[in-house]
Amino acid sequence: MAFGAGYYVVGVLTTAQCLLVFFVDYLFEKRGFGGHARLVTISFDQRLSEEKLTELLARFRPKTEGFEISQTPLAFTYVFRVRINVQDLDELGNVVRHLEGVLKFQVE
16 A cells, blocks of 8 residues: 555565564474464374374374364375474474375375
8 A cells, every 4th residue: 555655665664574574483483483273184094093193293292273083985084273383294294104004194
């Protein structure tokens, strides 16, 4: 709106301020502070015990906000809404992909 009203200096300063906030947020999240909720979907070809899955996730200390299990004839799907930092999410992906029977690991 500032640009449209002819206040170019205000527009540039406001845009720079917003970009700075986004960059600082990115740096904090990358170092493990904060984090945004992510939807993690894991599908297996057989039912994995909830204890084993909870134990696996506990290593990464996520803050679980929701949990859902669904079953189809070919797979069991676990859907978690978690707050987890980026490095732990990458490591979690590597660990889950190497589990026996994993059909899908997806992060949204």
